[in-house]
Amino acid sequence: MKMKHFFQDHTSSDTNLDNHDPKMGSSNISxxxxxxxxxxCCFPLKGMDLNPARVILAEWVGTFILMFSVCGIISSTQLSxxxxxxxxxxxxxxxxxxxxxxxxxxxxxxxVNPAVTIAFATxxxxxxxxVPFYILAQSFGALLATYAGVAIYGIKxxxxxxxxxxxxxxxxWAELVATFILMFLCAALARQAQYVGSVAGLVVGIAxxxxxxITGPVSGGSLNPARSLGPAIASGxxxxxxxxxxAPVIGAVVGALLYRFLYLQGPPCTASSSxxxxxxxxxxxxxxxxxxxx
Numbered sequence: 359m360k361m362k363h364f365f366q367d368h369t370s371s372d373t374n375l376d377n378h379d380p381k382m383g384s385s386n387i388s389x390x391x392x393x394x395x396x397x398x399c400c401f402p403l404k405g406m407d408l409n410p411a412r413v414i415l416a417e418w419v420g421t422f423i424l425m426f427s428v429c430g431i432i433s434s435t436q437l438s439x440x441x442x443x444x445x446x447x448x449x450x451x452x453x454x455x456x457x458x459x460x461x462x463x464x465x466x467x468x469x470v471n472p473a474v475t476i477a478f479a480t481x482x483x484x485x486x487x488x489v490p491f492y493i494l495a496q497s498f499g500a501l502l503a504t505y506a507g508v509a510i511y512g513i514k515x516x517x518x519x520x521x522x523x524x525x526x527x528x529x530x531w532a533e534l535v536a537t538f539i540l541m542f543l544c545a546a547l548a549r550q551a552q553y554v555g556s557v558a559g560l561v562v563g564i565a566x567x568x569x570x571x572i573t574g575p576v577s578g579g580s581l582n583p584a585r586s587l588g589p590a591i592a593s594g595x596x597x598x599x600x601x602x603x604x605a606p607v608i609g610a611v612v613g614a615l616l617y618r619f620l621y622l623q624g625p626p627c628t629a630s631s632s633x634x635x636x637x638x639x640x641x642x643x644x645x646x647x648x649x650x651x652x
Contacts (some may be wrong), residue, residue, distance in 0.1 A: 414468035421499030427454040429507025452567030459559030467559030473606035500588030515592035529577035533605035541613030
């Protein structure tokens with residue numbers, strides 16, 4: 359599950375700061391700190407010196423919020439002796455993403471999803487050196503949220519796990535296609551960031567809810583390896599876990615790559631309409647999602 363990505367690698371020196379697009383509000387820090395862009399006035403990033411530890415901690419907190427929200431809705435419906443309603447589950451996931459984007463989007467990009475992080479890195483918009491730390495933070499956040507849900511609501515962690523309901527093959531393709539759609543959307547939102555702005559988080563939250571609605575009856579609506587791995591570790595039940603570790607990653611990478619391919623194959627520009635090549639070179643995909651999710 360995927361969000362707006364505000365990072366890009368350090369590719370220019372301090373002497374080039376004045377050449378950056380003032381609308382994007384990018385700021386140069388040190389070579390060890392990710393350069394961040396300001397997509398809208400809602401997130402004043404200029405001058406913020408966010409070191410890697412803070413960024414990774416933000417991902418941990420964001421994934422904790424996402425997983426705890428899912429645990430909460432599942433636990434609440436179980437305690438009320440009703441089954442975990444699909445609509446409630448979808449609403450909780452989508453609303454959580456919207457909240458997370460606005461909280462940690464300006465800090466870490468609000469990936470909260472290993473599939474999104476890997477997709478960003480594959481496209482070259484996120485450093486591979488940070489990928490293991492992001493994935494560890496996301497997975498640990500989901501695991502801790504599962505334990506918190508068990509401690510607070512007093513139910514079994516097994517109830518929070520995702521499992522294929524209509525066979526492994528069906529669940530695999532449902533997860534892959536749904537994550538592909540989300541990443542495809544996020545890539546489009548990133549390309550129009552100057553027009554969409556902070557509304558991107560709302561759009562992706564709605565898309566997450568839709569994705570859960572169409573995959574929930576088949577695969578449990580995970581779309582996020584960390585979301586499935588946390589409850590699996592807590593319960594010790596790894597049935598079908600390979601589906602949720604592979605399908606979202608493949609779907610996210612393919613979705614981002616396909617959008618980039620389709621955009622680059624657009625109609626030739628005219629004298630009155632020339633492309634903004636700086637966005638193709640420097641923009642980061644948005645997740646939702648987390649998500650970008652980019």
